[in-house]
Amino acid sequence: MAQVKPDFGPGEIRSYLKVSGWSPVSGSELAELWRFRDSEDKVVLVPMKPGAPDFAKRANILLSDLSQLESRDLRAVHDAIATVYHDVTDLRASHPSLSDGSIPLEAGYELFMSAKRLRVASAAASIRRQGHFRNFPLRAKDQAREVRLGQTRRGSYIVPIISQARSPEDVYVPQQEHIDIEVEETLFDRRVTATMSRALGVLEQMASSERRPTGSEIADSVGEGVSYELCRALSKVVNADSVAALDITFNWSRVASPPPGSSNRVEFNRDAIEIVDEVSSRLKSQLYTHEHVLYGVITDLSRRPDDATGRVGIETLIKRRRRTVWFDLADEPYHLAVRCHDTGTPVRAQGVLASPPGGIATMEISHFGPDRSLGSDA
Known part of the structure; x- marks a missing residue:
C-alpha cells in the first residue's frame, strides 16, 4: 500500500467525512467508526489521537479505504482532507508546447511572482478600493507571508495558492458585543480570495466583451477590487514567452460556503490581455477616489422614531487594532443593520473613512450589507 505522511489531524478528517456524507456511529477517545449514509458495508475507522505512535499508520489505512471508495488517487484524498x-x-499556465508538464524558467518565475502579486493586490483591494495603489497597505504586504503554495501539478503547469477559510457560523453569535481579533485575522484570507475572484471575474467580462470598456465601466470595476497592480500581475504571465493563456480556478473550502457572486474559474489569453493592459493603463493615468472597506459586527444602534436616519456603530479592525466606526444609515439599510446585529451576521461597510488618532472614527457610507465573502446573508 502506498504511504504518505498525513498532513492533518482528527478535526480535518471528521469535517471532511461530515461534508462527504459520512456520520459517526460509535467511538471513544482513541478512535471512531464512521458510516457512509445508510450503507452497512462502507465503514471507516478514524484515529483520534494525533500524538499516538500508530496515528500515521491508521491514517494511511483510512486514506486507502477512502481512495478505493471514492475511486480517487490516495494523494488526492489526502490533499482534500x-x-x-x-x-x-x-x-x-497553458501553451501547446507545455504538454510535457514543464515550463520555461522565465515563464515559471513570472507565474510564481504573479501568484504573490495577485494576492497582495487583492489584499490591498480588500482594505481599500483604489485604482492604483503605488504603496500597498502593510496588511496587504503580509499576505505574501501568510498564504502557502502547494506542490506544482501537471496539467500544463499548475501552481496552487492555499489560504485559510472558515464558516461564519463557527465564529459569530447573535448580538455579539466584540469581535475576536484572532478570528478576524483568520477570516481576512477568505475575504482576500473573494475579492480576487470577483475582481478577476469583472476583468474577464470586460476582456470578453465585443466592445472596449468605457471609462465609467473601468471606474466601476475599481469598486469590485480591480486595480492597476492586479492587471499587471496577469499581464506579466500571459506576455511571457511560451505562455498562451492563464486560467485561475477557485476551489472553495467545503466547510465554508462559496461567496455569492464569486467566479469559480476565469481565463485570460493574449487577446484578453490586450484589454487588460488597456484597463491597466487607464487606472494608472487616472485618479479615482479611493474608499475604505471595513468588516466586523454591529455593536451599537441608535434611532429615534422621527429620525430619517439611524446611527450605527461597527466594531472592526483598523491597522490590526479593534476600533468602533460610526456612520448613519437610511431607513432600509438601518433595518438591515438591526437584523445583522440580532442574528450575529458579520457585515461589510464601504466608504470614505475618517479615523483621527485618539478621536472618533466615522465613515461616509457608499455600500453596506452582510459580508458575503463568508457566504453569509441576512
Whole structure:
C-alpha cells in the first residue's frame, strides 16, 4: 500500500467525512467508526489521537479505504482532507508546447511572482478600493507571508495558492458585543480570495466583451477590487514567452460556503490581455477616489422614531487594532443593520473613512450589507 505522511489531524478528517456524507456511529477517545449514509458495508475507522505512535499508520489505512471508495488517487484524498479548512486557488499556465508538464524558467518565475502579486493586490483591494495603489497597505504586504503554495501539478503547469477559510457560523453569535481579533485575522484570507475572484471575474467580462470598456465601466470595476497592480500581475504571465493563456480556478473550502457572486474559474489569453493592459493603463493615468472597506459586527444602534436616519456603530479592525466606526444609515439599510446585529451576521461597510488618532472614527457610507465573502446573508 502506498504511504504518505498525513498532513492533518482528527478535526480535518471528521469535517471532511461530515461534508462527504459520512456520520459517526460509535467511538471513544482513541478512535471512531464512521458510516457512509445508510450503507452497512462502507465503514471507516478514524484515529483520534494525533500524538499516538500508530496515528500515521491508521491514517494511511483510512486514506486507502477512502481512495478505493471514492475511486480517487490516495494523494488526492489526502490533499482534500488536509485542505478542508482552506480555499485552494489554482493558477494554470497553458501553451501547446507545455504538454510535457514543464515550463520555461522565465515563464515559471513570472507565474510564481504573479501568484504573490495577485494576492497582495487583492489584499490591498480588500482594505481599500483604489485604482492604483503605488504603496500597498502593510496588511496587504503580509499576505505574501501568510498564504502557502502547494506542490506544482501537471496539467500544463499548475501552481496552487492555499489560504485559510472558515464558516461564519463557527465564529459569530447573535448580538455579539466584540469581535475576536484572532478570528478576524483568520477570516481576512477568505475575504482576500473573494475579492480576487470577483475582481478577476469583472476583468474577464470586460476582456470578453465585443466592445472596449468605457471609462465609467473601468471606474466601476475599481469598486469590485480591480486595480492597476492586479492587471499587471496577469499581464506579466500571459506576455511571457511560451505562455498562451492563464486560467485561475477557485476551489472553495467545503466547510465554508462559496461567496455569492464569486467566479469559480476565469481565463485570460493574449487577446484578453490586450484589454487588460488597456484597463491597466487607464487606472494608472487616472485618479479615482479611493474608499475604505471595513468588516466586523454591529455593536451599537441608535434611532429615534422621527429620525430619517439611524446611527450605527461597527466594531472592526483598523491597522490590526479593534476600533468602533460610526456612520448613519437610511431607513432600509438601518433595518438591515438591526437584523445583522440580532442574528450575529458579520457585515461589510464601504466608504470614505475618517479615523483621527485618539478621536472618533466615522465613515461616509457608499455600500453596506452582510459580508458575503463568508457566504453569509441576512
